[in-house]
Amino acid sequence: MSNRSWQTESLVLSLSPFGEGHRNALLLTRNQGLVHAAVFGGPKSSLRARVSPWQTGTAWLYTDPVKNMVKITDFDVLFWRQGLRENLVRTWCASLCTELITKSHGVADWTLVNAFLDGIAVSDETECRLALLRFLWRILSGAGLCPDCESCSRCGAGISGKNGVLYYSPYEDGFVCPDCAHRDEQRILLSREALDYLMAITRLKPSEVRAIPLGYGAYAELRSFLFFLLNRMVGSPLKTLETGEGIL
Ligand SMILES: [Zn+2]
The missing domain is CATH 2.40.50.140 (Nucleic acid-binding proteins)
Structure with missing residues (x-):
């Protein structure tokens, strides 16, 4: 009893x-x-x-x-995280977080989720957007769904001066270098800056990654890439991503 x-x-x-x-x-x-x-x-x-x-x-x-x-x-x-209700970008990021946890049936690290919500409750809009990218990559990492972003899945070449970009192939769920990528296949481009940022999230402490600046172009690439992986992880389009078009 x-x-x-x-x-x-x-x-x-x-x-x-x-x-x-x-x-x-x-x-x-x-x-x-x-x-x-x-x-x-x-x-x-x-x-x-x-x-x-x-x-x-x-x-x-x-x-x-x-x-x-x-x-x-x-x-x-x-x-209480009152700040999450005071700004549209914060609210939207928090909504995406909770929808993601719900649709993935609670598969999310307790400490990671709470630290993310604590952080965005007191962050400005730019920092919220970057915090969201880092959070999503860590969620995907925790689920074992991060593709290897250091080398081409077809020829094994790493990203170098020559390969300043890699293309993510949804079909193979891996990255391919410009030499191996086919012009007409579906692919998502990630620049060297975007790839370096993902590797930094994996390798560095959260406080160290927060100090790394990210240009708008690389931010936009990562947003497209991570939102794609996220929708695929939960198996259906996330409502927050559909309705939040234009907020981020
Ligand atoms: Zn290659």
Whole structure:
């Protein structure tokens, strides 16, 4: 009986209405993946204000075996991240983060996700955009979905002065050098600057990568490339990417 009440560190991903004024919360928990939990109480309920998207805290939960339902009995917010609601770019980045976690069924590193939300809640728009790229590459890395971006998958040549660019081939899920790339195949170009940035994310500490400037051209290349990999990872177009056209 005792394990019907339990507590866990949780990040609120989303809320949806159910019943008469109640809500269903989707939580990412530190150790138990995604959990759906009911939040009872009307608009004036203080619990309702605390269980709000992008807030992280300790959730007290009760599992009702008869109704086959989990409900939140209390939620102690540790990170409010108010800044995420104050700027459209921050909001959009946070929405993409939560949609990604939801569609990948909770496959996301707890520390990485929370650090990302903490960072963008206090960052300007330019830094938010770059933070998003770094976050997405780390998510893909955690899922084992990063193609080798140091050499051509057909001839093995590395990126050098001669090969200032590589082309990502969606068909092969690998990079090919200009000598091996066919003119008429589907491909995404990444410049040396963009490739170096990806390698820096993999190799350097987060604080060191943050200090590396990224030109707009390389940023745009990485955005196209990472958004493509992301949609493929979840198996369907991410709504946030479709509706957020023009925000980033
Ligand atoms: Zn090649």
